[in-house]
Amino acid sequence: MDAEDNGREANVTIEPLIDGIFEQVARGRFSEVHFDPFEGGLRIRYRRDGELADYMTLSENDAGVPNLSFKAAAASMIGRLKELAGLDPEVARIPQDGFITRSFPQLDKTLHLRISISPTQWGEKVYLRALGPDIAIVGFERLGLDPIASRRLNEAYQKKGGVIIISGPTGSGKTTTSNAILQLLNNSERNILAAEWPVEFAFSGINHVDCKFDIGYSDEVAMREFLKQKPDVIKAKLENREMSELVFLAAARKNSLVIGNIHVNSAAAVFARLANLGVPSFDTANYIFLSQAQRLVRKLCDKCKEEYSPSPALVRYLKIDEQFIGRVELPQVAPSELTLFRPKGCDTCGGTGYYGRALVCESLKVTPTIGELILHRATEAAITKAAIEEGMLTLRDAGLRQVILGNTSLEEMMIRV
Numbered sequence: 001m002d003a004e005d006n007g008r009e010a011n012v013t014i015e016p017l018i019d020g021i022f023e024q025v026a027r028g029r030f031s032e033v034h035f036d037p038f039e040g041g042l043r044i045r046y047r048r049d050g051e052l053a054d055y056m057t058l059s060e061n062d063a064g065v066p067n068l069s070f071k072a073a074a075a076s077m078i079g080r081l082k083e084l085a086g087l088d089p090e091v092a093r094i095p096q097d098g099f100i101t102r103s104f105p106q107l108d109k110t111l112h113l114r115i116s117i118s119p120t121q122w123g124e125k126v127y128l129r130a131l132g133p134d135i136a137i138v139g140f141e142r143l144g145l146d147p148i149a150s151r152r153l154n155e156a157y158q159k160k161g162g163v164i165i166i167s168g169p170t171g172s173g174k175t176t177t178s179n180a181i182l183q184l185l186n187n188s189e190r191n192i193l194a195a196e197w198p199v200e201f202a203f204s205g206i207n208h209v210d211c212k213f214d215i216g217y218s219d220e221v222a223m224r225e226f227l228k229q230k231p232d233v234i235k236a237k238l239e240n241r242e243m244s245e246l247v248f249l250a251a252a253r254k255n256s257l258v259i260g261n262i263h264v265n266s267a268a269a270v271f272a273r274l275a276n277l278g279v280p281s282f283d284t285a286n287y288i289f290l291s292q293a294q295r296l297v298r299k300l301c302d303k304c305k306e307e308y309s310p311s312p313a314l315v316r317y318l319k320i321d322e323q324f325i326g327r328v329e330l331p332q333v334a335p336s337e338l339t340l341f342r343p344k345g346c347d348t349c350g351g352t353g354y355y356g357r358a359l360v361c362e363s364l365k366v367t368p369t370i371g372e373l374i375l376h377r378a379t380e381a382a383i384t385k386a387a388i389e390e391g392m393l394t395l396r397d398a399g400l401r402q403v404i405l406g407n408t409s410l411e412e413m414m415i416r417v
């Protein structure tokens with residue numbers, strides 16, 4: 001009998017495959033999994049340390065799953081994912097969204113995944129994304145922040161009636177940092193609200209609104225509701241004029257602390273962007289406590305990274321001198337005796353030379369001097385210059401600090417920062 005007709009047999013074969021994928025996600029190695037149908041097959045890819053890579057392909061040429069035709073395997077796999085998410089197995093022509101929760105007692109971990117299924121020309125595309133973190137974050141150092149950024153964030157998140165901006169391009173870890181702050185603030189005395197689509201994490205104590213745009217329940221509508229509920233802490237995206245107005249209203253009138261995410265490239269660029277969105281410079285100067293721009297860099301694999309001595313010319317080019325080493329708060333070492341590391345590749349890191357990621361941050365504190373500059377609509381460059389004079393590490397400084405520490409490679413820092 002053809003295995004294609006035997007649903008039970010298909011499930012027996014598919015189950016370990018899906019479990020294997022989930023386990024990689026639970027171990028924190030995969031943050032996303034994509035099931036992409038194409039003519040004559042299904043390609044499974046995962047995202048690890050920010051990069052997409054192939055996991056396996058089910059196709060006519062490469063069956064992938066023994067005793068099953070690729071079509072049966074793909075159908076069975078997507079059917080099983082729908083079943084786990086409680087979605088309608090019969091629906092294949094319109095998009096479906098849901099959640100999957102799986103426990104991994106051996107890892108002491110519960111995995112929460114968001115699943116989104118969309119029909120494409122060649123079949124259904126499935127996108128799985130890990131919602132995290134579900135571990136308690138004890139401090140910002142755990143995120144890989146340098147001591148200067150950690151101190152500034154620690155000071156800012158304990159205040160009220162203002163805004164902390166976390167900015168950066170897509171994939172720069174804005175959500176991770178914002179969620180770490182929410183987790184630190186999460187206790188029974190605080191009313192914490194977050195409007196976000198799609199929901200990026202799930203933990204108790206935080207009222208998380210999953211916006212439904214199809215029925216008109218947008219971030220703005222959610223935010224207007226929040227303002228009636230004495231919010232202590234709000235997480236919001238500052239993407240348009242209305243949302244930005246609501247954020248500053250919450251800070252000024254409701255004494256809320258707002259963790260605001262915005263898509264700009266530097267800490268000082270936030271002020272001009274908000275001015276363009278119609279926020280008065282009086283508000284940005286007075287209510288923003290801290291503007292943090294960030295990037296994620298891949299960390300070198302500790303098992304295989306290779307030590308090398310950079311040439312004196314390279315050290316000069318990078319402007320690494322005693323003064324720099326002191327400014328980024330690293331133990332003093334003569335620049336001529338500097339040791340750096342580069343990736344090699346081993347079984348642990350899957351041959352990439354990298355394992356995990358670290359944050360690189362530019363943390364701009366709005367002091368009276370900076371506030372004056374913002375009020376007078378100073379340029380991004382002028383604000384950055386003043387902030388550096390007041391001790392801010394630029395993204396480049398913070399990135400180079402990670403390089404000197406041996407946490408990442410010079411190449412990686414140059415590409416991402």
Ligand SMILES: [Zn+2]
Pocket residue numbers: 301302303304305344345346347348349350351353354
């Ligand atoms: Zn390695």
